[in-house]
Amino acid sequence: xxxxxxLLHVVTxxxxxxxxxxxxxxIIWGTAALVLVVAAMQVMQATGRADFGFENWRPTxxxxxxxxVALCWGQVLIRGEAGKRTLFVLPAAIFVGALTIFPLLFxxxxxxxxxxxxxxxGRQFNGLDNIxxxxxxxxxxxxxxxxxLYSAAIIVEYAIxxxxxxxxxxxxxxxxxxxxxxxxxxxxxxxxxxxxxxxxMLEARYGPLSRLARFFGIENPSxxxxxxxxxxxxxxxxxxxxxxxxxxxILAGLQAIPKELNEAAKVDGANGWRNFWEVTxxxxxxxxITAILIRIIFKxxxxxxxxxxxxxxxxxxxxxxxxxxFREYRERSNVGYGTLLAFVYLVIIVIxxxxxxxxxxxxxxPRT
Amino acid sequence: xxxxxxxxxxSEADRRHRAKWWTSRIAIYxxxxxxxxxxxxxxxxxxxxxFKMAPxxxxxxxxxxxxxxxxxxxxxxxxxxxxxxxxxxxxxxxxMKRFMNSFVISVxxxxxxxxxxxxxxYGLSRFSYRFGWMKNSDISFFFLSQLILPPVVLALPFxxxxxxxxxxxxxxxxxxxxxxxVLPIVIWIMRDQFGSIPxxxxxxxxxDGLSIWGAFATIILPIALPGMVAAFILSLVLTWNExxxxxxxxxxxxxxxxVMVASQTGSQGISWWSMAALSFxxxxxxxxxxxxxxxxxxxxxxxxxxx
Numbered sequence: 001x002x003x004x005x006x007l008l009h010v011v012t013x014x015x016x017x018x019x020x021x022x023x024x025x026x027i028i029w030g031t032a033a034l035v036l037v038v039a040a041m042q043v044m045q046a047t048g049r050a051d052f053g054f055e056n057w058r059p060t061x062x063x064x065x066x067x068x069v070a071l072c073w074g075q076v077l078i079r080g081e082a083g084k085r086t087l088f089v090l091p092a093a094i095f096v097g098a099l100t101i102f103p104l105l106f107x108x109x110x111x112x113x114x115x116x117x118x119x120x121x122g123r124q125f126n127g128l129d130n131i132x133x134x135x136x137x138x139x140x141x142x143x144x145x146x147x148x149l150y151s152a153a154i155i156v157e158y159a160i161x162x163x164x165x166x167x168x169x170x171x172x173x174x175x176x177x178x179x180x181x182x183x184x185x186x187x188x189x190x191x192x193x194x195x196x197x198x199x200x201m202l203e204a205r206y207g208p209l210s211r212l213a214r215f216f217g218i219e220n221p222s223x224x225x226x227x228x229x230x231x232x233x234x235x236x237x238x239x240x241x242x243x244x245x246x247x248x249x250i251l252a253g254l255q256a257i258p259k260e261l262n263e264a265a266k267v268d269g270a271n272g273w274r275n276f277w278e279v280t281x282x283x284x285x286x287x288x289i290t291a292i293l294i295r296i297i298f299k300x301x302x303x304x305x306x307x308x309x310x311x312x313x314x315x316x317x318x319x320x321x322x323x324x325x326f327r328e329y330r331e332r333s334n335v336g337y338g339t340l341l342a343f344v345y346l347v348i349i350v351i352x353x354x355x356x357x358x359x360x361x362x363x364x365x366p367r368t
Numbered sequence: 369x370x371x372x373x374x375x376x377x378x379s380e381a382d383r384r385h386r387a388k389w390w391t392s393r394i395a396i397y398x399x400x401x402x403x404x405x406x407x408x409x410x411x412x413x414x415x416x417x418x419f420k421m422a423p424x425x426x427x428x429x430x431x432x433x434x435x436x437x438x439x440x441x442x443x444x445x446x447x448x449x450x451x452x453x454x455x456x457x458x459x460x461x462x463x464m465k466r467f468m469n470s471f472v473i474s475v476x477x478x479x480x481x482x483x484x485x486x487x488x489x490y491g492l493s494r495f496s497y498r499f500g501w502m503k504n505s506d507i508s509f510f511f512l513s514q515l516i517l518p519p520v521v522l523a524l525p526f527x528x529x530x531x532x533x534x535x536x537x538x539x540x541x542x543x544x545x546x547x548x549x550v551l552p553i554v555i556w557i558m559r560d561q562f563g564s565i566p567x568x569x570x571x572x573x574x575x576d577g578l579s580i581w582g583a584f585a586t587i588i589l590p591i592a593l594p595g596m597v598a599a600f601i602l603s604l605v606l607t608w609n610e611x612x613x614x615x616x617x618x619x620x621x622x623x624x625x626x627v628m629v630a631s632q633t634g635s636q637g638i639s640w641w642s643m644a645a646l647s648f649x650x651x652x653x654x655x656x657x658x659x660x661x662x663x664x665x666x667x668x669x670x671x672x673x674x675x
Binding site for chain 1: 396397399400403404406407408410411413414417425426428430484485487488490491492493494495497499507510511514515516517518519520521522523524525526527528529532533534544545547548551555567570571574579580581584605608609611612615616625626627629630633640643644647650651654655657658659662665666669670
């Protein structure tokens with residue numbers, strides 16, 4: 001995407017009268033003042049200095065919405081055509097900004113306090129106590145380590161997805177049928193999947209997969225008994241849902257490779273295997289890296305299956321960070337500690353993803 | 369003696385070739401069919417289990433009509449079997465309420481995300497902006513970086529904020545959050561889509577006297593419609609299936625279907641038929657969407673993969 005100059009050149013001939021500009025500024029600053037006044041009144045009521053009879057913080061929210069609308073409208077009033085162009089991006093920017101930046105700042109405040117939602121004492125600033133507690137919390141470190149293991153499983157998912165994409169790209173009949181069938185797991189809700197597979201098909205006595213395992217001579221099939229097997233089961237269930245996602249990205253990449261390249265390699269005497277390793281695979285590297293990075297991002301959010309199938313058990317062995325914090329809140333309604341854990345997780349993710357993207361950038365550059 | 373000797377025959381090399389071709393065919397279709405079974409068996413299992421009764425579950429019967437006779441037990445417990453569908457049923461009322469919640473929330477938030485995201489993606493692909501120190505690439509990064517933000521970071525602050533704003537357990541609250549969570553994906557898809565439309569089209573429209581919004585609405589939107597549909601469907605899938613926020617932020621009024629399914633999971637014990645019926649009813653809309661609109665889903669996911 002170019003960033004210098006508009007791709008679309010619009011010659012504007014705006015003649016905006018001063019009165020209109022002044023009106024535009026007036027509504028923007030006026031509504032901003034309104035937000036401040038309402039917020040100040042609410043803060044005063046919350047701290048008990050005055051009583052305006054507010055029931056909740058909705059008035060501030062409404063004032064903020066008014067300001068957002070005024071800001072968009074004011075852009076057009078003040079800057080004419082240029083303002084209309086800004087109007088394309090501004091609503092989304094305000095929306096995302098309001099819904100992430102404010103909660104994040106607020107979350108930072110919560111993260112350094114002891115706040116049990118069910119206790120009457122309310123929020124109490126407790127400095128670094130939460131960090132100290134986190135440092136000695138083996139379950140949190142265990143959950144972080146699990147995330148590393150779960151992410152490592154992506155390599156296997158990638159290999160399977162690549163294989164399936166190659167098959168779908170080959171000369172086969174009923175391609176559409178297979179594509180739809182392979183896509184379906186992605187459409188199913190993880191909660192339903194955790195019942196369908198985790199709770200019924202893997203059920204130790206009557207589940208079909210347990211019967212299959214017994215048929216192969218395993219006496220007491222237990223898919224959630226030992227930590228390692230439970231973790232592997234969760235990995236398999238998550239892979240089952242998300243392999244189609246990688247498969248389709250890779251398939252799109254495969255279809256973009258010109259046929260001539262593989263034909264030329266064949267003429268030069270490359271057999272199927274060398275053709276794949278030396279032509280297809282290098283060409284697919286950028287797509288593969290994109291697919292893997294996106295998959296990692298999704299994997300880091302993994303929670304639904306764990307919450308519903310094992311609830312982190314046995315002994316926290318299958319916990320993801322998200323499911324751990326979820327239970328931390330559900331069982332102790334400890335908002336402060338949970339938020340701190342989430343923020344630490346965010347910092348780790350940002351560092352890791354930046355590192356991975358830099359690495360990916362370096363890998364991709366010499367080949368493309 | 370006229371021996372019927374074959375004059376033209378396949379050479380040894382050709383025959384070997386054909387054998388090799390056949391083995392590769394068999395291998396390819398074998399793997400394809402195996403994976404199809406892996407993908408479809410859980411769905412098949414859920415459908416058939418919803419028509420089973422206790423002995424069928426325990427004996428592990430698999431094929432309806434062959435080794436067990438289907439019964440409406442599971443669907444009866446949901447109030448959706450033929451003999452109960454006309455009667456009052458609290459479970460069905462509950463189910464329909466959750467279903468409507470899921471429907472309203474996912475459709476509204478997807479539509480909102482597609483509207484906001486398309487506008488933003490169009491602006492970013494056509495004009496250069498400067499919001500303070502942020503240029504186009506920074507604004508794009510700002511939007512797309514939301515993808516990395518794990519939901520759990522926002523969850524607890526939102527819980528507290530929503531409590532103060534009286535948005536806890538409301539549809540609006542969930543709609544806002546869901547829109548936020550799918551917006552980066554929509555922008556990702558739509559940026560790709562608008563990037564592939566030549567700017568000459570708008571230039572011609574502008575010369576003909578349309579305003580920039582007029583050109584966008586009458587010329588560009590119809591061309592970009594398939595991409596928007598793809599983004600919408602993908603958002604719909606993600607928001608319909610979302611569980612984490614719904615479980616945290618709703619309790620009685622605005623529960624979505626996944627929350628209902630999850631809350632029934634533990635309590636049902638071995639009465640699989642009703643859980644199977646419930647699960648299947650919850651996934652059915654998306655199976656239909658997946659089969660009918662498969663083209664758009666693939667288009668949406670492939671966007672951005674290939675540059």
